[in-house]
Amino acid sequence: MSLADVKYLPETPAHDPEIEAINDEAFGPGRFVLAAYKIREGGPHERALSFVAVDGDIVVASVRMTRIAAGASRALMLGPLAVRPAFKNLGIGRRLVAIALGAAAKAGVPAVILVGDEPYYGPLGFKRIPRGQISMPRPVDLDRLLSHEIVPGAVAGLVGEVCHADQARVAAHVAAMA
Ligand SMILES: CC(C)(COP(=O)(O)OP(=O)(O)OC[C@H]1O[C@@H](n2cnc3c(N)ncnc32)[C@H](O)[C@@H]1OP(=O)(O)O)[C@@H](O)C(=O)NCCC(=O)NCCS
Numbered sequence: 001m002s003l004a005d006v007k008y009l010p011e012t013p014a015h016d017p018e019i020e021a022i023n024d025e026a027f028g029p030g031r032f033v034l035a036a037y038k039i040r041e042g043g044p045h046e047r048a049l050s051f052v053a054v055d056g057d058i059v060v061a062s063v064r065m066t067r068i069a070a071g072a073s074r075a076l077m078l079g080p081l082a083v084r085p086a087f088k089n090l091g092i093g094r095r096l097v098a099i100a101l102g103a104a105a106k107a108g109v110p111a112v113i114l115v116g117d118e119p120y121y122g123p124l125g126f127k128r129i130p131r132g133q134i135s136m137p138r139p140v141d142l143d144r145l146l147s148h149e150i151v152p153g154a155v156a157g158l159v160g161e162v163c164h165a166d167q168a169r170v171a172a173h174v175a176a177m178a
């Protein structure tokens with residue numbers, strides 16, 4: 001395998017089984033109790049802004065994006081990001097993050113957040129979100145709450161509990177009906 005053989009493609013439903021297997025291998029069954037998964041349970045991920053790396057017909061890495069809300073603000077949450085073990089440390093993860101951030105910016109998304117390792121994501125343009133600014137639906141190490149700002153000032157607008165954007169829409173609809 002050479003890196004030149006690896007292609008980066010928008011995700012399609014046909015990739016789903018392999019993505020599930022990659023995430024299972026990377027994070028194990030315990031992933032379902034994580035705060036980020038709780039948010040993702042609130043609705044679908046944004047397939048148009050999610051990407052895979054393929055070697056021939058085989059999916060070797062995946063990054064997904066999910067629309068989220070925090071207070072009145074909207075953003076994307078990046079993750080899961082996972083690379084098959086045999087393809088790690090080749091720059092594939094970094095490249096997928098760059099592609100996803102580029103697509104988010106092109107789509108007019110003001111900010112991207114994630115729960116992850118600052119030593120990895122820091123050089124990719126992510127910074128810690130100030131403690132107490134946002135909260136997650138399940139416990140999370142606050143030092144791992146990171147953001148990438150696309151529109152200046154957008155991250156400061158993210159306040160309160162993070163949820164899937166679809167849930168915020170439903171809650172706003174219910175409140176308007178009351
Ligand atoms: C983390 C992960 C996505 C990185 O993807 P990758 O394609 O192997 O990484 P890249 O080739 O883009 O980058 C490799 C560099 O990142 C570093 N790195 C990898 N994981 C890291 C981490 N968790 N924290 C800090 N640095 C990390 C490597 O040591 C390497 O450093 P170097 O360039 O100085 O040698 C991949 O290892 C993976 O799937 N891990 C399991 C799932 C996971 O942890 N996902 C991220 C959630 S935080």
